[in-house]
Amino acid sequence: MIEARNLTRRYGPTVAVDALSFDVRPGSVTGFLGPNGSGKSTTMRLILGLDRPDTGQVRVGGRRYRELRWPLREVGALLEARAFHPGRSARSHLAALAASNAIPRARVDEVLDMVGLTGAAGRRAGKFSLGMGQRLGVAAALLGDPAVLLLDEPVNGLDPEGVRWIRDLLKSLAAQGRTVFVSSHLISEMALTAERLVVIGQGRLLADTTVAELSAGSASLEDAFFRLTSAAVEYQGSTAKEATS
Amino acid sequence: MTTTAETRVPSGRYGLAQVARMEWIKLRSLRSTWWTLVVTAAGTVGIGVAVGVNTRNASGDVTNNALAGVVPGLLLTGVLGVLIMTSEYASGTIRATLAAVPRRPLILAAKAAVFGAVTLVVGEAASFIAFFAVGATLRDGVAAPTLGQPGVLRAVAVTGAAYCLIGLLGLGLGAIIRHTAAAVGVLVAGVYVVAQFIGIMAHGVASYMPILIVANSLSTTMPVTCGTDGASCPDFLSAWAGLGVLALYAVIALAVGGWLLARRDA
Numbered sequence: 001m002i003e004a005r006n007l008t009r010r011y012g013p014t015v016a017v018d019a020l021s022f023d024v025r026p027g028s029v030t031g032f033l034g035p036n037g038s039g040k041s042t043t044m045r046l047i048l049g050l051d052r053p054d055t056g057q058v059r060v061g062g063r064r065y066r067e068l069r070w071p072l073r074e075v076g077a078l079l080e081a082r083a084f085h086p087g088r089s090a091r092s093h094l095a096a097l098a099a100s101n102a103i104p105r106a107r108v109d110e111v112l113d114m115v116g117l118t119g120a121a122g123r124r125a126g127k128f129s130l131g132m133g134q135r136l137g138v139a140a141a142l143l144g145d146p147a148v149l150l151l152d153e154p155v156n157g158l159d160p161e162g163v164r165w166i167r168d169l170l171k172s173l174a175a176q177g178r179t180v181f182v183s184s185h186l187i188s189e190m191a192l193t194a195e196r197l198v199v200i201g202q203g204r205l206l207a208d209t210t211v212a213e214l215s216a217g218s219a220s221l222e223d224a225f226f227r228l229t230s231a232a233v234e235y236q237g238s239t240a241k242e243a244t245s
Numbered sequence: 246m247t248t249t250a251e252t253r254v255p256s257g258r259y260g261l262a263q264v265a266r267m268e269w270i271k272l273r274s275l276r277s278t279w280w281t282l283v284v285t286a287a288g289t290v291g292i293g294v295a296v297g298v299n300t301r302n303a304s305g306d307v308t309n310n311a312l313a314g315v316v317p318g319l320l321l322t323g324v325l326g327v328l329i330m331t332s333e334y335a336s337g338t339i340r341a342t343l344a345a346v347p348r349r350p351l352i353l354a355a356k357a358a359v360f361g362a363v364t365l366v367v368g369e370a371a372s373f374i375a376f377f378a379v380g381a382t383l384r385d386g387v388a389a390p391t392l393g394q395p396g397v398l399r400a401v402a403v404t405g406a407a408y409c410l411i412g413l414l415g416l417g418l419g420a421i422i423r424h425t426a427a428a429v430g431v432l433v434a435g436v437y438v439v440a441q442f443i444g445i446m447a448h449g450v451a452s453y454m455p456i457l458i459v460a461n462s463l464s465t466t467m468p469v470t471c472g473t474d475g476a477s478c479p480d481f482l483s484a485w486a487g488l489g490v491l492a493l494y495a496v497i498a499l500a501v502g503g504w505l506l507a508r509r510d511a
C-alpha cells in the first residue's frame with residue numbers, strides 16, 4: 001500500500017509535482033501514466049525519500065520510507081536512471097545491496113537467475129546493454145522479496161521477449177498480493193499489464209481509476225489518455241499540437 | 246497478504262554492521278581500489294628508498310628521509326577517499342544505496358569506518374616497509390635508524406596513520422562536493438598548493454597546513470628547526486598535536502558531508 005497525500009515538489013520555478021494525492025493498493029498492477037515531464041519520476045523519488053517534498057507526505061505500508069526497518073525487504077524499486085557502478089560486476093552490486101539489509105547471499109544468485117543474467121553476473125556492469133542494465137535493476141528491486149514494488153519505465157530498452165517477461169512478472173507479483181506501481185509511456189503496454197491507473201499531467205492528478213473505466217467511451221485506452229491529458233501536455237511535436245488544438 | 250508480507254520481514258533493524266558490510270563489498274569489488282592502494286604503498290617505499298640511497302649526511306634525520314614518499318603517497322589515498330563518494334553520484338549508485346539505507350548518516354559513517362580501517366592498514370604497512378627498506382639500502386657510513394631510538398617508532402607509526410586521516414578528509418570532501426574533478430581539485434589545492442603559499446607567506450598558519458604537519462610534525466624524530474634565524478621559522482606542532490589537527494580536519498569534513506548528505510536531494 002502506498003499513500004501519497006498532497007505531495008508538492010518544486011525545482012526552482014518548475015512545479016514538478018503539484019498537490020498530488022493517490023493510493024496504490026495491493027493485489028493489482030497500478031499503471032502510472034503521464035506525458036513527458038509530468039512528474040512521474042519525481043513522484044517515485046519522493047516515495048523513496050530520495051528527494052524531499054516541499055509539502056505533503058507519502059507512506060509505504062503505513063510508514064514513511066525513512067522509518068522502514070529493512071527497506072529492501074519492504075520496498076523494491078527500479079529507477080529511471082542506471083544505479084550501478086560500471087566497474088563492478090552485477091553479482092557484487094547485488095551482494096552489496098543484499099548485505100545492507102541482511103538478505104541471504106543465496107538470494108543474489110536466485111534473482112540473477114530470475115532476470116536471466118546468471119551468465120553475465122561476473123562481468124563489469126558498465127559493459128551491459130541497455131536491456132541488460134534494466135534487468136539488473138529489476139533484479140535489485142526483487143532482491144528483498146518486497147511486498148511493494150516501484151518501477152519507473154521498466155520495459156525501457158527491453159526486447160520483445162523482455163517486455164512480455166516483465167508483463168507476466170508484474171502480473172504474477174500482483175497476483176501474490178503485492179503492491180505494484182509501474183510508470184510507462186507505452187499505453188498499449190499498460191492496457192495489457194495494469195488493472196488500475198493513476199494519470200498525472202503537469203504534476204497534478206488527472207485520474208485515479210481502472211483501465212476498464214478509463215477506456216469505456218473511447219475507441220482505445222490511448223484515445224482516452226490523449227483526451228485526458230490534452231490540456232496538460234508541455235512537450236509535444238508541432239504536428240501533434242495542431243491536431244489537438 | 247499484508248500480513249504475510251509483514252511476517253517475511255525479520256525483527257530488528259538495519260544498522261551500522263549491515264551498512265559497513267555493504268561498503269566493504271563495494272570497496273573490495275572495484276579493481277581500481279586495489280591498484281590504487283598498491284601504487285600508494287609501492288610509491289611510498291620507492292621514493293623513500295631513492296631518498297635514502299642519496300642520504301649522505303649521517304647525522305641528519307634518516308627516518309624523516311625514509312618517509313619522504315609519504316607526502317606524494319597520501320595524495321592517492323585522499324583521491325581514493327573522494328572517489329568512494331563521488332563515483333556513487335557519477336554512476337547513480339547513490340540512489341540504490343540511499344534506497345537501501347535511508348538513514349543517510351549511517352552510510353557515511355560506514356564508509357568512513359571501512360575505508361579508514363583499510364587505509365590505516367595500508368598506511369602503516371607502507372610506512373613500516375619504507376622504513377625497513379631504506380634501512381637496508383643506505384650507503385656505507387650512514388647508520389640505519391632503529392625503532393628503539395628516540396622518536397623513531399612514533400614517527401613511523403604516526404605517519405602511517407596520516408594515510409587514514411587524509412583518506413577520510415578526501416571522503417568528507419567527496420560527500421560535500423559530490424563531483425570528482427571539483428573535489429579532487431579542492432583536496433589537492435587544500436592539502437598541497439595552498440600549503441606552499443601559506444608556508445611562505447604566514448608562518449603562524451603554516452604549521453596547521455596538512456602537508457606541513459605530515460612533513461614536519463609527524464614524520465620527524467626531532468623538532469624541525471631552521472638553523473639560527475629563529476624568527477623566520479614556523480613553530481611546528483608536536484607529532485601528537487599534528488595528528489590531532491589532521492584528525493580534526495577529517496572529522497569536520499565528514500560531519501559537514503554527513504549533514505549535507507542527510508539534507509540534499511539524491
Ligand SMILES: Nc1ncnc2c1ncn2[C@@H]1O[C@H](COP(=O)(O)OP(=O)(O)OP(=O)(O)O)[C@@H](O)[C@H]1O
Binds near residue numbers: 014034041042
Ligand atoms: N532534479 C531536478 N532538478 C530540476 N528540475 C527537475 C528535477 N527533476 C525533475 N525536474 C523537472 O520536473 C519536471 C518533472 O520531471 P519528471 O522527470 O518527474 O517527469 P516524468 O513524468 O518522469 O517525465 P518522463 O516521462 O520524460 O520520464 C520536469 O519539468 C523536470 O524538468
Ligand SMILES: [Mg+2]
Binds near residue numbers: 040041080152
Ligand atoms: Mg521519468
